[in-house]
Amino acid sequence: EPEVTQTPSHQVTQMGQEVILRCVPISNHLYFYWYRQILGQKVEFLVSFYNNEISEKSEIFDDQFSVERPDGSNFTLKIRSTKLEDSAMYFCASSDRGSNQPQHFGDGTRLSIL
């Protein structure tokens, strides 16, 4: 069964450094998303991406964050200057065209900021 793949599974970065989280969505999907889950908290929406542009973003997704689809298969989340509070699990998701299509999630990248 097709799945969303995320790399790396765990990323440790010094505060202030840039980090790029990578995702390969399900191949025929058209909508892409990033979510995060801080330890002990709810899963929170960050951003959605469709047709090579951001379609929706949350208040969390400030100027430190950016997303890109650099080729036909990858979808990346960049955090420009990481802060301690960026430590979380980051989940990528994708969904198919059409209405009422569920979002399918990857296994996440655990980001630890030191």
Added chain:
Amino acid sequence: DQQVKQNSPSLSVQEGRISILNCDYTNSMFDYFLWYKKYPAEGPTFLISISSIKDKNEDGRFTVFLNKSAKHLSLHIVPSQPGDSAVYFCAASLDTGRRALTFGSGTRLQVQP
């Protein structure tokens, strides 16, 4: 953000019995609802969904019920199996699912053999 609430942090049932997980929401504009299952160190796995135009959707052992007037949905698992032990999240979305998902805080289900 309390738009989607799961008031029971945990639930324990015997193998073979019914598990009922509940979820309440406050935003009447939500039109698509989903249930996800999550094991430790894995991402949420989609289980079942329901559109706001329906009040029930069934897939094998899983049934989701939607009560729009009460802004309440529930997931029934019959019969429950030990492999169902996981954290279950309900989520809701606008625009038939193409928008952000708003998640509840999750219910940890333990199915006792």
